[in-house]
Amino acid sequence: MSTVSETTHNGAVAVGAPPAPTADDGLSPSQLAAKYGLSVSGARPGLAEYTRQLWGRRHFINEFAKARTAAQYTQARLGQLWQVMTPLLNAAVYYLIFGVLIGTRKGVDNFIAFLVTGIFIFTFTQTSVLSGVRAVAGNLGLIRALHFPRASMPIAFTLMQLQQLMMSMFVLVAIVLMTGEVPDASWLLIIPALITQWIFNTGLAMIVARLGSKMTDLAQLMPFILRTWMYTSGVMYSIENLTAHAPHYVRILLDINPAAVYIDLARFALIDSVTSSQLPPHVWISAVAWAVLVGVGGYIYFWKAEEQYGRG
Amino acid sequence: MAVAEQQPLATPPKAAEARVPTVIVDDVHIVYKVYGAGTGKGSATAALSRLLLRRGSPNVRRVHAVRGVSFTAYRGEAIGIIGSNGSGKSTILRAIAGLLPPESGKIYTDGQPSLLGVNAALMNDLTGATNVMLGGLAMGMTQEEVRERYQGIVDFSGINEKGDFISLPMRTYSSGMAARLRFSIAAAKNHDVLMIDEALATGDRAFQRRSEARIRELRKEAGTVFLVSHNNTSIRDTCDRVVWLEKGELLMDGPTDEVIKAYEKHTK
Secondary structure, three states: OOOHHHOOOOOOOOOOOOOOOOOOOOOOHHHHHHHOOOEEOOOOOOHHHHHHHHHHOHHHHHHHHHHHHHHHOOOOOOHHHHHHHHHHHHHHHHHHHHHHHOOOOOOOOOHHHHHHHHHHHHHHHHHHHHHHHHHHHOOHHHHHHOOOOOOHHHHHHHHHHHHHHHHHHHHHHHHHHHOOOOOOHHHHHHHHHHHHHHHHHHHHHHHHHHHHHHOOOHHHHHHHHHHHHHHOOOOOOOHHHHOOOOOHHHHHHHHHOHHHHHHHHHHHHHOOOOOHHHOOOOHHHHHHHHHHHHHHHHHHHHHOOHHHOOOO | OOOHHHOOOOOOOOOOOOOOEEEEEEEEEEEEEEOOOOOOOOOHHHHHHHHHHOOOOOOOEEEEEEEEEEEEEEOOOEEEEEOOOOOOHHHHHHHHOOOOOOOEEEEEEOOOOEEEEOOOOOOOOOEHHHHHHHHHHHOOOOHHHHHHHHHHHHHHHOHHHHOOOOOOEHHHOOHHHHHHHHHHHHHOOOOOEEEEEOHHHOOOHHHHHHHHHHHHHHHHHOOEEEEEOOOHHHHHHHOOEEEEEEOOEEEEEEEHHHHHHHHHHHHO
8 A cells, every 4th residue: 555646635534544554564562662762651750850850840839839828728717817826726725735734844944935846846747747648639630630740749738838837936936935035046956957857747748648649548547646646756745854764765766756856956946944965865867867768768659659649 | 343444545644754653552441449439338337347357348449441442643643532421531531641540551652742621620729820820830831931821821711801700719710711721721831742631612602712723723733632522523623533432442443534424323
């Protein structure tokens, strides 16, 4: 069948019909694809290429987080005021229960600052994980509609939590100042502490985002896991005081807990009475190690299932 | 079952050019897992006994949407995809776009295919304006490109014809308005392999004319165009080849007239 004899159909006919025998006949689909340089659709790109694509979407990630934060409280009458009210009310409730009723304040100087710092820092990790679980599963519409590196989603959601934390930080600083702390240079240490914690949170959010995309029950289970984690992280009590008479390994286990590490660092930065002698040994090293380990590990773990996130 | 072999009239789009494949679909099966679709009451005791007996949840249904479809699309083709509702048309397009991973089989594509669908869900709690910006950024445009094209996208969608609706959250839009905005966002970009999923059917007459014109423009730039539609006229107008899917299987693949004739006979 020669192609020349058939060009009389004024170009509008039957292009899709079977081909004249060509050199391509007899090639398997994969050989044909290889010959013309076609790639598998939706295949996971290499890690370097994936990172490059993700970097290309940095504005999307940033704008997505900003827009979502702005839209968060549009249904509430007090609107954006809730960004400040939520952490304040949280702090009030925990103060009432743990400070006044149960009395874990014993032996802690400036308990209010101690408690509020612990709550705000833990809430940062907690909300990152909670939004991470739903980051893929809750945005299937967007994921199925448009093509972009899926890691954008958990990263955008942790960025949202970072923006929320900035709000909380104003409240936190106000409370800490009211309890009689005096700002000094050590307050700047809060910045590296929060950066390492954010990297840790992002890695963790990517891990739970992948798990949550497969196990839909995880979103139900997560609040309980997180509450257990909170009660073992020394948010409303001093690990040092609690473990004064406990075996040494208990102390080490509680101290190496990443949430406790980041809480310790924030307290050390903001509260004068928390001195470096009260910090567990190598606490900065643990902070960086957790950030690198979970940040990089979580990223790779998430990337490994990139091609599967569209499947609901 | 008339499959392509019977086509003596076959002609490559440009006789001088070799046929260059742009999309190869090789024995693809696609399975959806749907949660909460079961008929059971889903009581706690039932869930517990399922766990204990290690039986799969009846609430998880596997929907085998595409069953072993194979075809090859070439550069310069416009391919219509027809079939009754639920025959797997949109599913196969989503798989070609790489948005839905096949259960088995492979799909090879030239570059990144783009899917213009009416079902492309955007973010309902955000304003139309934010959706335009986020959609553009997600498709890989730069901030400048989005800013440049913003007005064009809004004008094209016609959202602001009846007042300043673009600054309202998308949840307040009528379904037609939302569909128009989605299409306008997606159509703002140039595409290699372009797939249009019933996008022609949305919106009013004026919008349809605008979108048809835009699709012709896009076709000129695209290597291959796929069009899903229930409107046989628009398939006849735009496509030179038609693939007919039914119950997830490829029933027929050939020149437009022939396949549509068979399809119309079937549906009568």
